[in-house]
Amino acid sequence: MTTPAEAIRHLWTHKTQDHPWLSDEELVVDRAEGVWVWTERGHKLMDAFAGLAVVNVGHGRREIAEAIAEQTVRLAYYPTTRQFSNRPAAELAAKLATLTPGDLDLSMFAVSGSEANERSMQIARHYWLARGKPDKHKIVSFHGGYHGATMGTYAICGIPRMAAAYAPLQPAGFVKCTAPHPFRDRGDGTDAQLVERRARELSEAIVHEGPDTVSAVILEPVLSSGGFIMPPIGWLSAVRAVCDELDVLMIADEVITGFGRTGRWFAVEHDGVVPDLMSVAKGITSGYVPLSASIARRRLAEAFPDDTTQENVHPNTYAAHPVACAAALANLQIMEKDHLVANAAAMGARLLGGLTDALRGVRVVGEVRGRGLLVCVDLVAPDGSGQPLDQEMVASLDRREWDRGAIIYARGSVLRLAPPLCITPEEIDTLVDLVAATVRELDRDLVK
Template sequence: METQAWQVLDRAHYLHPFTDHAGLRQTGSRVATRGEGVYVWDTDGKRIIDGLSGLGCVNIGYGRKELVNAAAEQMLELSFCQSFFKTTHRAAVTLAEKLASMLPEGLNHVFFQSSGSEANETAMRTIRRYWDLAGQPQRRVVIARELAYHGSTHMAASLSGIPPMYTAGGDIPLPGIVHIKTPYQYRHGPEMNADEFGIVAAGWLEEKILEVGADKVAAFFAEPAQSAGGAICPPMTYWPEIQRICKKYDVLLVADEVVCGFGRTGQWFGADHYGITPDLMQLGKGITSGYLPLSACAMSDRVADMLIEKGGEWAHGFTYSGHPACCAVALENIRILEEERIVETAAAELVPYFRSKLETFVDHPLIGDVRSVGLMGGLEIVQNKKTRESFPYEAKIGEACSTEALKRGLAFRANGDTMSLMPPLVITRPEIDTMFGIAREALDATAVKYDVM
């Protein structure tokens, strides 16, 4: 009765993000109770491998007491400190300094928020303010990509290239944002080799800049690899060509690293993996491994110096910008990542194994494409492998596969019909074996259900 009692309260009062609440009332929520390592338990006592790292955030796994202690110690010393009115505190300053030492060259200034959506809002306000101060106020258009996910606020949802989000209300997308195709080779260039496709896909940015007018384009805004879009991992030629195009037309390059940052790609940041230096870079999720809400918008000297030297008062901020406890947890999280060499170990030992296990699904009757970068992988379900035809949207086959996996003890995310895995960076090889074993069972059961085997 404990699960049912919580479900009754949940239905009565708690509205969930990205949820069909009428459907949820029929099924009831899974009620999580505790987590340890890569596992989460629910009120029925079921142990589930978190193949999603929460939502791409619990990089060092659940149950690390050091992060709890860091928060408690900071709260006892200074539970809150606003950053308005010429006030600062040591945790925020120390974290900003630490991040500046880790980020690509020139990103020396950091503004803190509580979520990735807020970090992307900050980036957009910064872009527009920068060009106003630079004497080019006509540069208002920001180019983003289809299937992008940048958050749920008005501006962040407008940047996102997922049309169903636009129906949530608010006349989204807002003006001044345009989208180009994403480097999704399975759909947009299967006949090309990867290096060739990367150059072609980057060229779509140049085409859009010329279409809009180079003197009107403010920035290109994109994730290094697209998580919610379905684990879309661009070829290695893509991002260097994007950077070249941005420099050619003096367009600011903005990297949304909310998911990719802090080890997801096998390096500390997606910018490191793809060899680029953005003008702005947003961080979140893995900055605290999800233990407390914190995000950051890092700015290059070029951008920050303009705001500082010419901008006067910057009328932007949040009550919880640089919250002491959140900053303290981030510092402890980074210390653990560094001292235990979690990112480096994952890159050397887990990423190749993860990729090899993922590639065993190439011959599965449901899987049309297998793709990954670091510990982010996608298995795209198709109705016809030869023609790459997808199942009808109404079939909801991805959701069906996710349900089958959860029954067997794996959180296996459906991004449309792409089944995505982003396990914590501390997962072990035996746990990877178990994770992929359940994933195969779930896909087999789904294939039987949809008469594909």
């Protein structure tokens, strides 16, 4: 029998096969419960990033496991690609219609967040075709945005290092704009003035392309992979106004922010905005089984022709998978029963306040910011220039924090935290102590 260290050499992750961490058997996660995980060697760690901002209800929830087992025995799989459906999928779609804002009440299911965003763009395209406006095909996205790892979502990716390899394969029809970043744009006026300027730039970009050629604007309420960039409240409302004025659809990518992560069921609710399409994944099942959805306003579907001989959005083999939908229903029941959305708001405020106090005066800390349980520390050079801290220095925080007993996500110039929404006040205080100690250690090392 091979050891975990030997077996992992055959697992092709997104890291290169000679990545130094891959040879460490300590990195094989064996089990998890609540906000804690244990490695094969028994090392206990706080999961301060909920996997990848996925496990909203926490690890080891038996209610979800039991729902999965029961549905697997009853009906493990049947396609919804033709005339068929299944009860968990129908019940989940109905449940989502009660949770989502406004008239977002039709769900098209897929497997991953990438696919959900692909679906949203495809629905937008077919909507305009059905409306007799075939020239409306362009998609506007934002620098710093990330929407998935398919060819289509790489085309709208605003992080060059992620998408550069695929640029030669991408067709025309994708436009990038800039979202407000209050920390990096500081000195450029008030938040309201910054929102107004970026909204004007968005409008000008669409007018330049020709509104009759633009299908949709897609954006993350919080630009997560771009560095937990949190545009001011009012930004989403401004984008909604631009889209309405220029007859363009608005797609909200809530793959990370959805299902309580920001202290509301969906992050667009902070602005009181209803997008035309909303992509969700991750927290819909808390990662117990992969599932995603593109949720549309009914008026979009009503524009589609009834003629079944016409091509619309193509089906997916695993769409509306009954086991995944059963897991989602159990997951949402836990979220409501345990009041996890309210807990995310309260614990997010505690985490943000605790880190702000604990890191005050630390030279490498440029800003601590957060929205619900998306909280980050934006790190800067210790020379007072305000420039982003060296990326290798920031990346070293992952291992430093691991050695202290927590799993975080440090990339670019930003240390990111997104623990499960079930985290307790005591666990928040522990996390504050762990992160503050690690950042202060880095600060001391850099100024020796």
